[in-house]
Amino acid sequence: MFTDAQLLSMLPSLHKPELAAAIGRRLLEVQRFFQSGRSSFVEAQGLGEQDFFPLNSGATQFDFENGVSHAFDVYGEQLSLVLLPMKLENNEYATLYPLSEEPTAGAALKSCLGQVCRDVRIWTLKEDFESEEAKEAAVSYVLSSGAELFYCIYLHDDMDSDYLLFRQEVRLEKAATCYSVAGGNYVDPQR
Numbered sequence: 742m743f744t745d746a747q748l749l750s751m752l753p754s755l756h757k758p759e760l761a762a763a764i765g766r767r768l769l770e771v772q773r774f775f776q777s778g779r780s781s782f783v784e785a786q787g788l789g790e791q792d793f794f795p796l797n798s799g800a801t802q803f804d805f806e807n808g809v810s811h812a813f814d815v816y817g818e819q820l821s822l823v824l825l826p827m828k829l830e831n832n833e834y835a836t837l838y839p840l841s842e843e844p845t846a847g848a849a850l851k852s853c854l855g856q857v858c859r860d861v862r863i864w865t866l867k868e869d870f871e872s873e874e875a876k877e878a879a880v881s882y883v884l885s886s887g888a889e890l891f892y893c894i895y896l897h898d899d900m901d902s903d904y905l906l907f908r909q910e911v912r913l914e915k916a917a918t919c920y921s922v923a924g925g926n927y928v929d930p931q932r
Contacts (some may be wrong), residue, residue, distance in 0.1 A: 748816045751823035753863045753880050756921065759811070760861040760873065760880070761922050766805040767857050768884065771840040771905065775799040790845040794838065795905040801892045802829045802837075803882065804857065813880060813892050814892060815903050819897060821875040822903070849888075849907065856884035860923035864930065866895045867917035876917070880913055881908070883923075 743751075753760060775782070775797045782797050783790055783908040800814040831837050840846055840852060862878035887909040887913030896902050896911045916930035 745818070748823055749819070749875070751816075751825065752819075752875050753813075753824050753877050754820060754847075756824045757863075757922050760863075763803070763805045763856065763858045763861055763882065764810065764811045764923050766809055767855055768803060768805055768853055768911070769856065769880065770804040771830075771890075772802045772804065772837045773797070773799045773837045773840075773905070774801075774829060774837060791794075791847055793838065794843045795850060795856075796899075796902070798902045798904075799905070800825070800829055801905060803892075811880070812883040813903075815894055815899055815901065816875070819875040821877040821896065822880060822892065824880075828910060851889050852886065852906070853884055853888055855884050856888070857882045860921055861883055862889075862922065862928075863920040864893065864896065864916050865918045867915055878912070 757923050782793055802810055802812040803911045804810045804901045810828050812829045813822050814825055816823045829837055841853060860883040863877055864880045866876040868879040879891050881889050881891040882887060891906045891911050893906060893911060894903045896915050897904055897906065913931055919928050919930040921928045
């Protein structure tokens, strides 16, 4: 378990060099821990099995060439994601689900594997009121195919659930800012 001070030190914006290490490398695997198993997810959510991998909440790890890995989880008190300091591993309480072995994941999602990362972006959440929360609500990977794969909370319609989505599935109007790690600057979140 992490303290609040430790979690705040794990905000993605504080780890731009680590995120930049993925740029120019092929995405080899996406792995996820889940809060609910396949049958309980489908039954409880009323969704299809094809939604199990992208729409089931759970920590997510992106594995790139040369041992570069980014493991993320939710820091709900800050309306934010955190970049974990260690890789996710199977344990007695949870099993990692690799995208490459997921039988119900769609072809579009699986086609991200093997693509080269061109940029990593950090997205913040826009709110109607001013608050002190970090609100780093998403990290996205722009891939050589042109796809942009998001691990995000709040930038969709299911509140704080953490999903794996493509850009066209994300509510970009909910984003306040978008920081391009490759460009070293903020870019228009709507483009």
